[in-house]
Amino acid sequence: MTANPLDDPFYYLNNFQRVLAWLTQRYADVLSVEEQRFIDDFIALPRPAQGLLVRMVMRKGLHFRHTKLRYAEIGDIADAVAPLLALGWVEEQACLSPVELFEVLLKPEILLCLGHLIGQPKARKSEWLQALSDQDGQPQPFRAWCPQLEERLYSLTVMGLCDRLRLMFFGNLYQDWSEFVLADLGIFVYEAVEFSAESRGLRSREDIDACVFLHECQQRFDASEPLEPIIARVHALELDNPWLERRRGKLLFQLGQHCERIGDFAQALSLYRGCTYPGARLRMIRVLERIGEYALALELGEAAAQAPQSAAERQALLRILPRLRRKLGGPPVARAVAREVERLDLHLPRVDPTLSVEYYVQAHLHDEAAPVHYVENSLVNSLFGLLCWPAIFAPLPGAFFHPFQRGPVDLLNEDFHDRRAELFAACFAELDDGRYRQTIRRRYAEKWGVQSPFVFWGALSEDLLDQALDCLPAEHLKHWFGRLLLDIKANRAGMPDLIQFWPQHKTYRMIEVKGPGDRLQDNQLRWLEFCHEHRMPVAVCYVQWAEQGA
Template sequence: MALPTLDDPFYYLANFHTVLDWLGSRYADLLSAEERDFIAAFEALPRASRALLVRMVMRKGVDFRASRLRYAEIGDTRAAAAPLIAAGWVETDAELELAALFTLATKGELAADLAPWLAELGLSRSAGKAAWCAALAAESPAPRALPAWLPSLDDTHYRLTVDALGERFRLMFFGNLRQQWSEFVLADLGIYRFESVSLAASSRAFSRRDELEAYHHLHRCRERFDADEPLADLLAEIPREPFDNPWLERRRGRLLYKFAYRSERQGELRQALALYHDSAAPEARLRRIRVLERLARFDEAWALARCAENAPVSAAETQALGRIVPRLRRKLGLPRGAAAAPAEPERIMLTLPRSGWVEGAVAAHLSRDQAPVIYVENTLINALFGLLCWEAIFAPLPGAFFHPFHSGPADLFDEDFHARRQALFAACLAALERGDYADIVRRRFRDKHGIQSPFVAWGALDERTLALALTCIPARHLRLWFERLLGDIRANRAGMPDLIQFWPDEARYRMIEVKGPGDRLQDNQKRWLAFCAEHAMPVSVCYVSWDEGGDERERQDAQGDEGQPQGAVIEDAGAPPNSAAGGNPA
């Protein structure tokens, strides 16, 4: 799809027409009579009126002042608004709630007409708008038109009445309400670049009108939940029966999980238990076990925990069960089970001068000319995976892409994401066995640079780091990491060690997780560390304490052994420099 250029002053109108054409070709059977009528009537409007409407649709909110809708290419805003008012798409002087009034007017404009009321309430002119609004709201004033609120203000209030319709168009085009109209502009400016994926005429997010309406309904419920509406009001509006559409059912399951978690935190344990039971969210089973335990229903908790042990949904669930099951055994009087001790990574103990960035302080301390240390956290391994497997990730499978602004496939976090592309990923990973993977990664880094990807953070990866990684990390380790990523992309994209140290002359490396004073390993970090240790991959955990000795310690260090880095005391240096475990340059 060719996008209009920003050289055209009506570029945003051309973008909107592109959306309407897209919907007409892909969603004709799903459009309502209201939507079809709007599209036909919109096409017949004068260009200035169409442009003004699109400007309003693409701005935040539904209330505008005529004096602030000034666009050189549109010209006379009031003239352009007249056909929109006649069509009923814009209202004039609709009643405004107090909060909306305070959004539209400046402090000076408000003071000009509200000063007597403010004085009556004992509010000074120096108080902020927020204080004024809160005090006036306590009086519960009725909504009124702008001239009734501010009679001295010479302006016209416009209210957009087709905002919900524009939102439905946006939902149909993007398949979500997360992406905004600004995606077009960001692409026009080259700030965002997207992979070009072949889209069939049938590519679309929704196949039935009721799916579109259900998505919209769930989105509204989520907004109300985030606004802290009472759960009792929301629960009555959530569909109790599962959707036959797996995508919608996952959204319903996630929302039910959020309702259940809030119920649990509020002490409504039986309600939480029922909601967790109805939720298809992967974490729901673990929460059910914990709620059953809190309700002292230990036999039920034990039975569910045993089912989970036999068929865990994720490594995170297995890890949590390792804590829950022994506790349930004790409460039920069962014999202790045999617990396998997890593999432990190497430990490094450092005392360093206090720093605002502990990872940077460790990197600076351990880095050597022949063994640089680079802060990568989750970016490096994800990027190597994303570059090597680019073709599999962006394969134009049904339901994966349905508009030109995808940063990744829509089913990225679905359970069958890997299964649907198993042969494609196998072909990509085969390069690790053939030995040409480094050439592929370098070529993709060059050819795809800057294109949006769910795995590649371009700003965090440069050619030097890429070259070091391809030189020092063996293909066997890359395969292990990549296969673990594919096992649970949502969970395993995070939790990787903070730093990586390379010895390019020896073609080896080690990864280092850094923990400052009082900081503890998170569960996802423990899982990654255990995985690396289990597969004999060089990984260390560096525990840092701050040197509070001050200038005297620094002076003594400067006079001491020149081979010892200043300001550091290493209690456990780990493996020797030439060991297979990766060594320790300190």
């Protein structure tokens, strides 16, 4: 039996050492002198000092009271911290602002140490902080703030460096050290992907600095800091890494949307004009229309219609272009008549308002001979993910950077399919010769619970899988899967809510459910049109609630 990594009290230290070894092996050429020295000095530390530093790095904040650091495996904290103080990685005399001070004090301690400055003992903590700040409370060491408390405060000075190491390992700063623990506990299981020398997202020191820079700009934007300096800094950034350029494009797109919301349309246009992120061109057309620049909007819209970026853009342009032509004095253009879709109208009693409308329709239509499942986007995506597992998790350069990825980094890139065209073709070939049923069932058993960007394990069951493979024609699966690959971001959503099977006849019907006052969304309309085009059975069910006792 394999030993549980969490049985070792220094499990967290083992994980940190694993990261350092990974970085030493794969990022030695881009580590700064400071980072390399940190790794070398860390390896030379006594184990209690290593453990204490990692405990502090993995906790929230930068300031830690001596009495709050209690770890049986580390032992005496004063002994463990001494080497860290000597290296300057921890200090005792850091100056704390009032905000930082309040983060490490309890309310009774604030009254004891600062009551003479804040007054109003029954006020809220936020009011005390404001009172202290109003008195121009300058940063000073903990002991100067709180001489009544005979306690030492340790402040971490290497958190920024450790964050950069974490960034190099994960390729982002939203994943943290808890990933290791969740994997050790078996809560998250990741596909084992072979890593090559090219398997890293940050290829140079400039890439690392740019990634940190973009993260800082995002934080400033999220904190509602002034936009002009943020926009100028993001525009000035020069990148030759496509992965980072996409991140920069996404931030520019978010900044543009924000400028739209606050009515700064000139800035929004400027941002969208220099942005390659999907959807920026359509937003620019909408802004031009909004400010009355109909001719420019029409010119850009007609050019976009010649080569739409996505089905979503094509659908939006079909509404926008006739409207712009009318505003410019052109003749009215008749709207395309929506195709007829099978319609179901139900009046159902709503016994429990907390239950969804989909639940009521499922319960009403369900029959042992014709079971109904609430699947929404989960079933088609899962079948695709199981069949195409080898293509999705192919160890291509620039796809996987570390062992804790749910899917490839380039999943939403325009060339995702092209880079794996032969692999996907091999998977789709199984739909032609019938092997797909056995392959999907085998992968369902072998890969159960492994993280995937497509497979919804919680929504799958053996019964649902068997009914789907028996009743869904391979031709329809091939159409659905091909559409997914055309635009993964847009097309893995919007699928009908329910699916009903007739196992005896090996047929099915998909059902989109709409409650009172609800209407079809754009992505749902696109799926309905696609199903109609390929003669797939689909219906829209409109529900009205029946009055109780009527």
